[in-house]
Amino acid sequence: ETGVTQSPTHLIKTRGQQVTLRCSSQSGHNTVSWYQQALGQGPQFIFQYYREEENGRGNFPPRFSGLQFPNYSSELNVNALELDDSALYLCASSSGLFYNEQFFGPGTRLTVL
Amino acid sequence: DQQVKQNSPSLSVQEGRISILNCDYTNSMFDYFLWYKKYPAEGPTFLISISSIKDKNEDGRFTVFLNKSAKHLSLHIVPSQPGDSAVYFCAASFEGSDKLIFGTGTRLQVFP
Numbered sequence: 271e272t273g274v275t276q277s278p279t280h281l282i283k284t285r286g287q288q289v290t291l292r293c294s295s296q297s298g299h300n301t302v303s304w305y306q307q308a309l310g311q312g313p314q315f316i317f318q319y320y321r322e323e324e325n326g327r328g329n330f331p332p333r334f335s336g337l338q339f340p341n342y343s344s345e346l347n348v349n350a351l352e353l354d355d356s357a358l359y360l361c362a363s364s365s366g367l368f369y370n371e372q373f374f375g376p377g378t379r380l381t382v383l
Numbered sequence: 384d385q386q387v388k389q390n391s392p393s394l395s396v397q398e399g400r401i402s403i404l405n406c407d408y409t410n411s412m413f414d415y416f417l418w419y420k421k422y423p424a425e426g427p428t429f430l431i432s433i434s435s436i437k438d439k440n441e442d443g444r445f446t447v448f449l450n451k452s453a454k455h456l457s458l459h460i461v462p463s464q465p466g467d468s469a470v471y472f473c474a475a476s477f478e479g480s481d482k483l484i485f486g487t488g489t490r491l492q493v494f495p
Contacts, residue, residue, distance in 0.1 A: 372429070
């Protein structure tokens, strides 16, 4: 059974650019959540996808968007990057709604210059 | 507004002793609480959880205590081992929601 994987591991972008981060959920999991962890902070909930539909969103602007595919993998897209978007982006999968024990990937470290 | 707070950024404990990590929360509607452990370059790993209807949950060396009246929970690790050295995050969620609200973390160092 493979765990949650994320790509790329590290990414450097410049302000104003767009970025796409990818996540493959753990086998058998149909729910994916994305979190942003800034330096020295805990992870902050961005949004969640359940069976390809957005199911809940945190306090992030619309330039943060996502997709979930039929195989339950997911993408996080960020447009018009800002310096404050520099953070570790974590993807977590779980086996269904209301199942609180989420399994996290190693994250993608995004640096915006 | 930080709904889940971990006021101790770091803790240092000798191997074999007890480690106690603390977490406070402000929202009485939280239904479920979790502890995650994070090593460098890895994602957080689920450690132990507790429902709001309980006041204690134990799993091997790890015990979580919940005091709803004080809106406080703690994680006890006994005995502490060097491999326990990591950042520990407290998290909470509402009933029927997978959204986790994390604290800022406590870095635990267990020394020989």
